[in-house]
Amino acid sequence: MPNDVVDMKNGPSLPSEDVATLLAALVSEARRVEPVSLTCGTVWIKRHGDKGRRMIVALQKAAARLLRLPFMRPSPVETAEGMVERDLRRIASYSKAGVPTAEVIYSSGRAIVLSDIAPTVHNRLRYLRDTDPAAHDRLLVFCCAELGRLHAAGLCHGRPYPRDMFIRDERLGFIDFEEEPEAVMPMQTAQARDLWLLFLQLSERAADRKTTQDRAYGAWAAAAPKAAVAELRKITRSMGRFLWLSRLIGRIHMGRDLRQFILATTYLTTMFNG
Numbered sequence: 001m002p003n004d005v006v007d008m009k010n011g012p013s014l015p016s017e018d019v020a021t022l023l024a025a026l027v028s029e030a031r032r033v034e035p036v037s038l039t040c041g042t043v044w045i046k047r048h049g050d051k052g053r054r055m056i057v058a059l060q061k062a063a064a065r066l067l068r069l070p071f072m073r074p075s076p077v078e079t080a081e082g083m084v085e086r087d088l089r090r091i092a093s094y095s096k097a098g099v100p101t102a103e104v105i106y107s108s109g110r111a112i113v114l115s116d117i118a119p120t121v122h123n124r125l126r127y128l129r130d131t132d133p134a135a136h137d138r139l140l141v142f143c144c145a146e147l148g149r150l151h152a153a154g155l156c157h158g159r160p161y162p163r164d165m166f167i168r169d170e171r172l173g174f175i176d177f178e179e180e181p182e183a184v185m186p187m188q189t190a191q192a193r194d195l196w197l198l199f200l201q202l203s204e205r206a207a208d209r210k211t212t213q214d215r216a217y218g219a220w221a222a223a224a225p226k227a228a229v230a231e232l233r234k235i236t237r238s239m240g241r242f243l244w245l246s247r248l249i250g251r252i253h254m255g256r257d258l259r260q261f262i263l264a265t266t267y268l269t270t271m272f273n274g
């Protein structure tokens with residue numbers, strides 16, 4: 001290896017001028033997640049911290065117990081170092097299963113540096129929404145089909161949102177592994193919850209809603225384990241209990257989260273009962 005190239009831990013080598021840029025960015029107290037331009041292109045620094053998460057997690061735990069919704073249980077709270085380890089562990093298991101994810105360029109105690117996966121699916125969807133609504137909806141269906149493949153491989157994501165997805169070699173890739181739902185619930189429950197979370201986004205975004213929901217659900221169910229489909233039916237039943245209340249609140253104030261909840265849960269409830 002030439003002198004001016006530094007071998008980064010578990011990752012590709014970086015020219016020394018890039019190492020300086022990267023180190024300067026790592027020690028600066030900038031945003032939690034930020035892109036840094038290096039000679040080889042862009043990399044992303046993610047700093048794990050507390051994010052005031054403990055309070056939210058405690059509240060979510062209490063709500064899950066009170067409302068008897070086990071699939072709402074939050075992932076175990078981790079220290080910043082534990083979050084970095086969780087991220088690395090999940091990136092490794094995705095890579096092992098052949099699922100695209102960002103490449104780890106460097107990791108230190110509380111921060112991790114990843115390769116650039118842009119554009120995200122969220123960015124593609126935003127572009128397609130105005131230019132090609134049919135392609136926009138096909139991309140949503142593709143995400144569900146690929147989520148089903150991920151589940152069939154025995155994995156789950158925890159928060160599969162389009163802003164944390166990308167496409168590489170015609171496969172769907174994922175980043176942002178902050179959740180670990182399978183630590184607090186069975187894998188099939190975590191997988192069903194993944195689909196429900198993606199459906200919250202999809203149901204609101206789809207240009208041709210009903211057709212896209214039908215195709216997307218069908219694509220996921222065709223690939224996903226049968227146990228996850230059975231769990232989704234259970235989750236839908238427990239969520240369905242809150243539909244009347246949500247609609248009532250929605251008459252007074254229809255926020256975005258509420259709208260997503262109503263659109264997704266109404267569809268799934270009708271689909272399982274119909």
Ligand SMILES: Nc1ncnc2c1ncn2[C@@H]1O[C@H](COP(=O)(O)OP(=O)(O)O)[C@@H](O)[C@H]1O
Nearest residue numbers: 033044102114115116117118120163164175176
């Ligand atoms: N490696 C990466 N390549 C491209 N974009 C990224 C990368 N990492 C993060 N981003 C962008 O930054 C956003 C936030 O990063 P993320 O890891 O999801 O943190 P969080 O959602 O916890 O704030 C992502 O949704 C994505 O748009």
Ligand SMILES: [Mg+2]
Nearest residue numbers: 163164175176
């Ligand atoms: Mg994210």
